[in-house]
Amino acid sequence: MIKKICFLILYFISPALPIIAIYSSNPGYYGSTGFIPMVLGSMAFTWLNMQLILSARPKRIESSFGLDRFYQFHSLMAVIAIVIAFTHKLLQERTFSESFQTKLGDAAIVIFIIAAVLALVFMIDALVRIIKPLQALRVFAQKMNLGKYNMHVLLHNLNVVAVVLVFIHVMLSYSASNPFVKAVYILYSGTAIGFYLYHKVIRRYFLNRKFVVEQVHAESSSISTLILRPEVGEVFPYLPGQFGFLRILSDGISAEEHPFSISSQPSDKKHISVTIKNLGDWTVGVQNIKAGSKATLDAPYGRFSPLKYNCENGIVLIAGGVGITPMLSIVRYFHQNDESQKLMLFWGVNDQEEIICSDEFQTFQEEIQNFTFIPVISKDKNYEGEKGYVTAEKLEKYINLNGYDLHKLQYFICGPAVMQTSILKSLKLMGVNNKNIHYERFSL
Numbered sequence: 001m002i003k004k005i006c007f008l009i010l011y012f013i014s015p016a017l018p019i020i021a022i023y024s025s026n027p028g029y030y031g032s033t034g035f036i037p038m039v040l041g042s043m044a045f046t047w048l049n050m051q052l053i054l055s056a057r058p059k060r061i062e063s064s065f066g067l068d069r070f071y072q073f074h075s076l077m078a079v080i081a082i083v084i085a086f087t088h089k090l091l092q093e094r095t096f097s098e099s100f101q102t103k104l105g106d107a108a109i110v111i112f113i114i115a116a117v118l119a120l121v122f123m124i125d126a127l128v129r130i131i132k133p134l135q136a137l138r139v140f141a142q143k144m145n146l147g148k149y150n151m152h153v154l155l156h157n158l159n160v161v162a163v164v165l166v167f168i169h170v171m172l173s174y175s176a177s178n179p180f181v182k183a184v185y186i187l188y189s190g191t192a193i194g195f196y197l198y199h200k201v202i203r204r205y206f207l208n209r210k211f212v213v214e215q216v217h218a219e220s221s222s223i224s225t226l227i228l229r230p231e232v233g234e235v236f237p238y239l240p241g242q243f244g245f246l247r248i249l250s251d252g253i254s255a256e257e258h259p260f261s262i263s264s265q266p267s268d269k270k271h272i273s274v275t276i277k278n279l280g281d282w283t284v285g286v287q288n289i290k291a292g293s294k295a296t297l298d299a300p301y302g303r304f305s306p307l308k309y310n311c312e313n314g315i316v317l318i319a320g321g322v323g324i325t326p327m328l329s330i331v332r333y334f335h336q337n338d339e340s341q342k343l344m345l346f347w348g349v350n351d352q353e354e355i356i357c358s359d360e361f362q363t364f365q366e367e368i369q370n371f372t373f374i375p376v377i378s379k380d381k382n383y384e385g386e387k388g389y390v391t392a393e394k395l396e397k398y399i400n401l402n403g404y405d406l407h408k409l410q411y412f413i414c415g416p417a418v419m420q421t422s423i424l425k426s427l428k429l430m431g432v433n434n435k436n437i438h439y440e441r442f443s444l
């Protein structure tokens with residue numbers, strides 16, 4: 001929490017340095033007509049550079065937000081920075097005529113706007129879930145072969161060109177004739193571009209953890225587990241429930257990175273696994289990956305782990321479909337390390353075919369003292385257990401059967417967006433406090 005607050009304070013006061021530097025370079029001018037455009041320009045300059053830093057997903061900052069919330073902050077702040085840049089442009093236009101320097105600033109704003117619109121429509125699922133016409137636009141673009149996520153990641157890099165244009169724009173400005181102001185411009189833009197290069201080049205080619213695919217295990221007709229072994233040394237420390245960005249370096253599958261929850265548990269230092277459902281262009285090729293292929297994993301990310309919270313009164317895990325993967329890691333962890341943990345797992349699936357690792361769940365039920373496993377099956381009328389969806393009634397029924405206090409439990413939800421929304425509603429109805437509810441979205 002303290003890390004998060006410090007980051008937010010630093011983020012919001014970061015324009016203060018250029019504002020003070022520019023103001024003190026010419027208080028006569030900037031103290032009168034030029035003050036507001038200068039302040040807006042400094043804010044836009046600083047916060048647009050900040051977006052490059054955020055897009056490098058620095059682990060220390062991400063770990064206090066969770067990557068989905070961190071990206072939401074990034075998109076909101078990017079839009080705010082662009083609006084401020086545009087207002088700065090409108091106010092400056094009244095004072096200065098068009099010059100090469102202002103044209104560079106204009107070009108940067110146009111690039112930022114295009115990149116932001118493309119990202120909001122094609123890369124961020126939160127808006128698309130709410131605004132129906134955006135969904136239709138996405139489907140149309142996909143049909144025209146323009147909707148591929150990784151093509152948009154590539155287009156998103158246009159922002160770097162815009163940041164460079166902004167840098168030249170400020171360096172050509174009158175304010176940069178002051179050496180201290182010039183140094184601040186170089187410091188801010190240099191840091192932003194440094195973070196970007198670190199993420200795109202150094203982390204990707206030199207720092208990512210390297211693995212070898214030891215086994216590709218078919219869990220069902222559509223789900224496979226990749227068991228990876230570190231190329232050298234041991235598996236890095238991670239918490240059960242966290243995720244990473246996987247890249248497979250092998251012929252026959254593109255080298256793009258995709259996020260996956262880690263399904264193994266962290267006490268196994270020799271192997272790490274991810275369990276993947278084939279849902280699209282890239283994941284459909286996973287079952288054809290050959291043992292011996294090289295892989296990299298940029299991890300760990302996320303806050304979706306009981307080890308980050310006080311869970312002494314019990315944990316309720318609620319999974320939908322392939323949303324079971326972080327739960328697998330969590331249950332495996334407690335099986336290995338703390339068999340007395342009060343643990344309930346509700347797993348909503350369409351039919352029994354979807355229940356992977358059933359033998360392992362049988363073992364967990366026998367060996368973890370306080371483990372309750374409740375599969376809930378929606379499309380099999382002959383199933384003898386719980387049928388339909390995971391609802392408030394079902395949650396309350398099993399919580400009461402175990403004699404737990406529902407207000408003192410920690411709830412972890414992972415599954416399709418519709419299911420998450422309905423479970424969140426149920427938990428609110430049951431009077432569960434927000435701070436006891438944690439969820440992982442399988443989209444960013």
Ligand SMILES: Cc1cc2nc3c(=O)[nH]c(=O)nc-3n(C[C@H](O)[C@H](O)[C@H](O)COP(=O)(O)OP(=O)(O)OC[C@H]3O[C@@H](n4cnc5c(N)ncnc54)[C@H](O)[C@@H]3O)c2cc1C
Pocket residue numbers: 123125148149150243256257258259260261262275276277278279280281282283284322325326440441442443444
């Ligand atoms: C934190 C997190 C954990 C996840 N854990 C698992 C897991 O354990 N098992 C599992 O089967 N799936 C998991 N997913 C989902 C998985 O990442 C997507 O199913 C996969 O990336 C889809 O790729 P595709 O090209 O096959 O599908 P597409 O049809 O091309 O993409 C479907 C959707 O997946 C998202 N997506 C596609 N490519 C990427 C990418 N490179 N980076 C980010 N998002 C992308 C986009 O929202 C896109 O609309 C997780 C996702 C997230 C965000």
